[in-house]
Amino acid sequence: MGGRLQGKTALVTGSTSNIGRAIVTAFAAEGAHxxxxxxxxxxxxxxxxGIRAAGGRADFVAADLDxxxxxxxxLAERAxxxxxxRIDILVNNAGIFPGSTTADTDEETFDRVYAVNVKAPFFLTAAIAPAMVRAGGGAVINLGSWVARLGIPVGTLYSSTKGAMETLTRAWAAxxxxxxxxxxxVSPGVIVTPAAEPHPGESMMKGTPAGGVGSPEAIAQAAVWLASDEAxxxxxxxxxxxxxxxxVAVLAG
Structure with a gap:
């Protein structure tokens, strides 16, 4: 175990799978509770x-961020x-991806996606950031997405919520x-967990320097850096x- 976050406390939303799970595991490995x-x-x-078995400190708090x-x-109070x-580090990671086109998105879906992806982190930050101020400081890390700045023909609604989170990042910093x-x-590219079958998102990473999809651990390491005193x-x-x-665009020879 490392010590870059030794003595810190952290809340990571949506941390029971994928990117959130990798972040919470990496934070614990660096000494955070x-x-x-x-x-x-x-x-x-x-x-x-698993975190406790590896020598880390972790607790579970159930939450349905509607x-x-x-x-x-x-959630802020219970965590x-x-x-x-106190909460020293907040990671707004929880989100949902409907994957529908504009014409196929009904009003109920629209409201639910904005509720989970934008309203929930907005009000969670509103509840936690002032307490961080009173405690002498802290760090908030939001999850954006590459689709917030590079348009693709599906997932329009999701893309707009990630654009909102990246804008809120700058506004909250001010x-x-x-x-x-x-x-x-942190703005991830296409991130997948290891699987036997090819992921449909792999085609979206063609023409990049990496040439393929990334792992949740890659995002977790960026989050560790942003949460640490190094940043x-x-x-x-x-x-x-x-x-x-x-x-970057990698052109074929």
């Missing part, structure tokens, strides 16, 4: 057990209680940064961990 959060008690318990201020407030009264709370974001001079930045998808 973490709260694993999500809807599945069973999956959360397994992750907590976009209401009340749900976000309850702070488990973590000894609002809370002068008071000691650093706010930044003390980093504010309002979106860190692209996307294999070069947004910034």
């Amino acid at each position: 973490v709260v694993v959060s999500g809807r599945s008690q069973e999956r959360g318990a397994r992750i907590v057990e 976009g209401t201020a009340a749900a976000s407030g309850r 702070a209680g488990v973590l000894g009264g 609002e809370f940064g002068p008071q000691g709370v650093r706010v930044n974001a 003390a001079f980093v504010h309002g930045t979106v860190v692209d961990v996307d294999g070069g998808r947004v910034g």
Whole structure:
């Protein structure tokens, strides 16, 4: 185990699978006391057990972040209680991806995706960042996406929510940064867990320097850096961990 986050406390939303699971595991490995959060008690318990078995500190707090201020407030309160009264690091990771086109998106889906992907982290940050200020500082890390800045013909609604989160990153950095709370974001490319079958997203990473999809651990390591003192001079930045998808085009010879 490392010590880059030794003595810190962290809440990672949507951390019972994929990127969130990798982040909470990496934070614990660097010495943070973490709260694993999500809807599945069973999956959360397994992750907590694995972290503890590796010598880390972790607890599970169930949460269904439906976009209401009340749900976000309850999670903030319960997580702070488990973590000894303070949250040093907040990772707004939870999100849903409907994958529908504009014409196929009904109003109910629209409202639900914005509730989970934008309203929930908005009100969770509203509940936690002021407490970080009172405690002397902290770090908020949002999850953006490469599709916020490179248009693709599907997932339009999801793309717009990630654009909102990247904008909120800069606005919150201006609002809370002068008071000691650093706010930044990680923008992943196509990220998949190891599987026997090819992932349909692999085609979207063709023509990039990486040439293929990334792993959840790649995003987790970026989050560790942003949460650590190593990034003390980093504010309002979106860190692209996307294999070069947004910034680079590799041309065939």
